[in-house]
Amino acid sequence: MIKLELPVVKFTAEQTEFRNTVREFLIEEKKRGAFESRCDSWLSGESVDFSRKLGQKGWIGMTWPKKYGGRERSALERYILTEELLTAGAPVAAHWFADRQTGPLFLKFGTEEQKNFFLPMITKGECFFSIGLSEPNAGSDLAAIKTKAERTDGGWLLNGSKIWTSGAHLSHYMIVLCRTSPFDPNNRHAGMSQLVVNMKAEGLTVRPIQFLTGQHHFNEVFFENVFVPDNRLIGIEGNGWKQGMAELAYERSGPERILSTYPLLDELIKILRENDDEEGMREAVSLLPELWTLRNMSMGVAKYLEEGHDVNMAAALVKELGTKFETSIAEKARLLLSQLPSIESAELINRFMAQSILHGPGFTLRGGTTEILRGIVAKGVVSQ
Ligand SMILES: Cc1cc2nc3c(=O)[nH]c(=O)nc-3n(C[C@H](O)[C@H](O)[C@H](O)COP(=O)(O)OP(=O)(O)OC[C@H]3O[C@@H](n4cnc5c(N)ncnc54)[C@H](O)[C@@H]3O)c2cc1C
Numbered sequence: 534m535i536k537l538e539l540p541v542v543k544f545t546a547e548q549t550e551f552r553n554t555v556r557e558f559l560i561e562e563k564k565r566g567a568f569e570s571r572c573d574s575w576l577s578g579e580s581v582d583f584s585r586k587l588g589q590k591g592w593i594g595m596t597w598p599k600k601y602g603g604r605e606r607s608a609l610e611r612y613i614l615t616e617e618l619l620t621a622g623a624p625v626a627a628h629w630f631a632d633r634q635t636g637p638l639f640l641k642f643g644t645e646e647q648k649n650f651f652l653p654m655i656t657k658g659e660c661f662f663s664i665g666l667s668e669p670n671a672g673s674d675l676a677a678i679k680t681k682a683e684r685t686d687g688g689w690l691l692n693g694s695k696i697w698t699s700g701a702h703l704s705h706y707m708i709v710l711c712r713t714s715p716f717d718p719n720n721r722h723a724g725m726s727q728l729v730v731n732m733k734a735e736g737l738t739v740r741p742i743q744f745l746t747g748q749h750h751f752n753e754v755f756f757e758n759v760f761v762p763d764n765r766l767i768g769i770e771g772n773g774w775k776q777g778m779a780e781l782a783y784e785r786s787g788p789e790r791i792l793s794t795y796p797l798l799d800e801l802i803k804i805l806r807e808n809d810d811e812e813g814m815r816e817a818v819s820l821l822p823e824l825w826t827l828r829n830m831s832m833g834v835a836k837y838l839e840e841g842h843d844v845n846m847a848a849a850l851v852k853e854l855g856t857k858f859e860t861s862i863a864e865k866a867r868l869l870l871s872q873l874p875s876i877e878s879a880e881l882i883n884r885f886m887a888q889s890i891l892h893g894p895g896f897t898l899r900g901g902t903t904e905i906l907r908g909i910v911a912k913g914v915v916s917q
Pocket residue numbers: 663664665666667668669670671672673674696697698699700751894895896898899900901902903904905
């Protein structure tokens with residue numbers, strides 16, 4: 534199979550009906566002040582109450598088996614839901630990682646006990662996860678991680694640190710990639726494992742790192758002899774690299790890699806229309822064909838993921854192109870409007886612009902940098 538040949542997705546009438554239901558719910562929630570739209574809401578819009586509400590509606594882990602609290606809905610329905618949440622700028626960050634990748638990780642590699650314990654709590658919006666991959670000297674070169682877990686009675690003792698951990702201060706558990714065997718320079722990916730670490734464990738410290746906006750979003754996390762029980766190993770000891778890589782397609786190809794600044798695009802077009810600014814409108818809508826194309830690619834990856842295809846290369850391409858697109862919306866708005874971006878402004882457009890500009894530098898870093906993704910695509914093309 535050609536790894537970049539993606540299927541075209543068409544929605545059924547039932548799926549469109551579901552989209553309308555979600556849209557109406559979000560309009561109502563916003564009207565009654567349950568949330569205020571923001572850009573980059575999937576990473577920095579946290580609301581425990583809102584996550585719980587989505588859980589009650591069955592909209593977290595909605596594709597998972599019913600016996601674990603899921604609703605056995607399709608990946609495309611989940612795609613519709615996430616698209617609606619993102620375009621509305623809804624506060625979904627608290628449960629985002631658990632819904633997007635931790636749940637699927639447990640389903641694929643977890644023990645029955647882990648699935649029964651964690652998945653129902655996640656689907657209720659009552660259990661949040663963070664992702665502990667990056668370390669001070671191991672980002673793009675993730676195989677350089679040094680955090681290690683050594684065997685002790687009944688489990689492991691974890692020592693080391695993680696950095697840039699989104700939402701570590703809000704999450705109940707973290708999936709930590711660590712070394713469970715000494716580093717082997719001839720096989721750098723061997724000897725790693727994934728552990729579920731309780732954020733309340735003794736010896737674990739979370740230290741905030743502020744965004745350019747001043748918001749507390751990500752963190753440094755330190756582990757000093759943190760005890761992790763045996764039953765908190767995910768999958769097979771030493772298989773952590775392979776398992777972690779399987780998560781990346783979920784992480785890279787979703788609509789959140791295209792729509793982080795969509796609320797700004799929407800508001801920009803609204804203002805240009807109100808101002809009868811025809812030339813500005815022409816400029817702004819020139820972004821739409823790119824949005825449409827990226828959306829089709831991202832939906833194609835979602836469909837292939839559900840069918841079990843290898844989509845790593847296509848997911849890398851969606852993220853590389855998508856995050857550049859998100860950044861270009863902020864640039865377009867800056868050129869077309871004489872507004873002063875400000876986080877504190879009473880005007881929505883100014884807040885959206887400030888959020889997009891100040892969060893923008895992270896878009897092409899988080900989840901794999903542009904250069905790394907291009908490397909994956911280039912290698913994939915050469916190997917075909
Ligand atoms: C908003 C945000 C949220 C994040 N959340 C999380 C999180 O929840 N959990 C987590 O574990 N991490 C998280 N990260 C960290 C993110 O995964 C890393 O920033 C990313 O992997 C890059 O690693 P680094 O920062 O160490 O940069 P480096 O790897 O040091 O890269 C620096 C520069 O060098 C380039 N470069 C590096 N290697 C190569 C190469 N081989 N070829 C060409 N160019 C190269 C990179 O492209 C980049 O431009 C987050 C980051 C951001 C910005």
